Amino acid sequence: MAEDFKVVIVGGSVAGLSLAHCLERLAVSFTILERGDRIAPQLGASVGILPNGGRILDQLGLFQFVEDEIDPLDFALIRYSDGFSFKSQYPTALRSSYGYPVSFLERQKFLQILYDKLKGKKHIHTGKKVVAVLDDGHEKAVVKTLDGSEYAADLVVGADGVHSIVRSEIWRHLRKGAATADEPFTGIKCEYSCIYGTSTNVPHVQVGAQLSFLTDGVSIHVFSGKKSKLFWFIMVKTSPDEFLDMKKDAAQTARRICQGLGTVRLSDAMYFRDVWSRCTIYKMTPLEEGVFKQWNCGRLVCVGDAIRKVNGPNIGQGANMAIEDAAQVANLISKAHSRPSKLSGPGIASMLDEFAALRRARTASICQQSEFLVRMHANQGFGRRLLGRYLVPLLNDVPAGLSSLSIRGAAKLDFADAPPRSLDKAWGGSWRSSLRSVVYLRPGPVLQHALLVVGGLVVLCLGLWWAWPVR
Incomplete structure (x- = not known):
């Protein structure tokens, strides 16, 4: 597919390596520029792979290697300072609804899997600190590194984290060279x-x-x-x-x-x-935590932590959203190359506008859920304290089913077959599919299910409405 179409990926972590796998599947040429000396350093961090990330990894033939490194989660025991505790079945709910377990493993091992299974390792360059990205309306953008190297690209993807140089360059191009001060961090x-x-x-x-x-x-x-x-x-x-x-x-x-x-x-x-x-x-x-305002300009686009920061493990979607971003970029490249005409500069800019439009609503939803959860878990505000300490435990398994709200409507690879284990599951973006996951645990009459679900949703929605404005 379009062997002359070249993508430069700045950053060789979860988002960058995931995108490389997607592009390799499409036979699209790529180069990864990683500023660190190693692709998979041991930094002490772990990573959680939820069903939305797991499905894409499965489409790429990678999830089996992740499963070799994990013991899946089955339940959560949640305790409070007053001694009260309750058990949540949310990991079982997600696995039942989507076919994939909640998986925790060392981040270093996960990155090593992504690296080891990539065929085109020769296209990965470490010790390459990007200092500038030029996109002046010519046929190619040019990525410059500190050591004086230059890389021409039809598309430059910033997978370089919260302090992204690519995002800074996007702001510079948008402001036509004017000083941007702290504007790239607005939000x-x-x-x-x-x-x-x-x-x-x-x-x-x-x-x-x-x-x-x-x-x-x-x-x-x-x-x-x-x-x-x-x-x-x-x-x-x-x-x-x-x-x-x-x-x-x-x-x-x-x-x-x-x-x-x-x-x-x-x-x-x-x-x-x-x-x-x-x-x-x-x-x-x-x-x-939050969402950056501008994600793309011309031939430049950011993904992963370069466009959003999801707050910690409370929702566990940081790496999974980065994997989704990679899949969505690859989907749009695949779609563009299926057309007879060559992908031009304006066409690439339009494609990246579409990427931002497709991902922004889900990004906002995930970040709002994350911000709410971390504050509810820390008893920030009377409404959140009431919801987290009293209402959620009373609803028993309903919150476990509602954990699927962060999975609902997730992106996947449109050009790869759906894995067998993901078929006949609640992947749709409709509320019907979400309600299906809410009632997965409790057998019984349909009316009992309906009352449980509706009552739980009403209480949760009232609690969220009451608690959210409290900061």
Whole structure:
């Protein structure tokens, strides 16, 4: 397919490598420019693959390798500071509704899978810091790197994270070289920080379990992984002064917080000190959240964290949305190349406008859900506290089914066959498919199902309406 059409991908992480796999499937030429010295460094992070990301990986023939590295989640045990706890079946709900498990694995292992299974490794260049992208209306855009190299491209994709150079270049082109100051970060805020880490051989760990502890300003989430590993996150409401302390010494700040949470009970047999004492690696970072205003210009477009920041593990959609972005870009390239005429500069710009239009509504929805969840888990605002502590547990399995709302309407590869395990599932964007997942657990009369669903939705909607304006 259009062997003379060339794509330069800036960034070799989840979004960039996923797009490379999609383009390889289309036989479209690509080059990845990664500023780091390695594609899959060990940074201590984990990654959650939900059904929307899993389906695309399955279409690319990659999900089987992910499954080799995971023990799927089955349930979540959620505890509060007053001692109350309840069990959520949301991982089982998602697997039943969509055919794929909730999967947690080391981010390094996931990136290694994406890299190892890519045939065109010769097109990946590390140690390439991009410093400029020129798009002056000529036949090609030109990507310049710090070492003086130049790469011509019909399309430049910024998969280079929240501090994207490609997004900065998009703003520069839009403003015709005028100073943009902080405008590229308009719409992004930072009110929370995250400590994440990995622990091994922690006693009393149940395979397939997520353990969460929710209290004022803090939520802890622990996920069981393969080979006796635990992946954990602490979300902390953070003031401007605390951000300054973290900037001075993030490791010391993280140690102080983790040691202070040692007496938190995660289950009947486990305290957080058990997790912390067996920690092998940890990091602390500010959590940006929100949606960037401008995603594309001319031959340039951004994907993944370069266009949105989904706040932490509370919704777990960061990597999955990046995979969806890659699939959507590839779908539009496939669609454009099916036409008889050659894809021109204006045609590429129009294609990227279509990408932004297709992805913006889902992006806004996911980010709103994420922002709400992280604040509900941290008891921020009376309405959210009431909803999270009292109403959600009372609704039993209804919230487990409603977890599918973040999956509903997800993108997939239009030019690849749907995997057999995804067929006859609730993938549609309709409310009917979502309601189907809500009632997946409870057998019984149809009327009982209907009353449960309608009542649950009414209470949740009232709670969301009441809680959302509270900041």
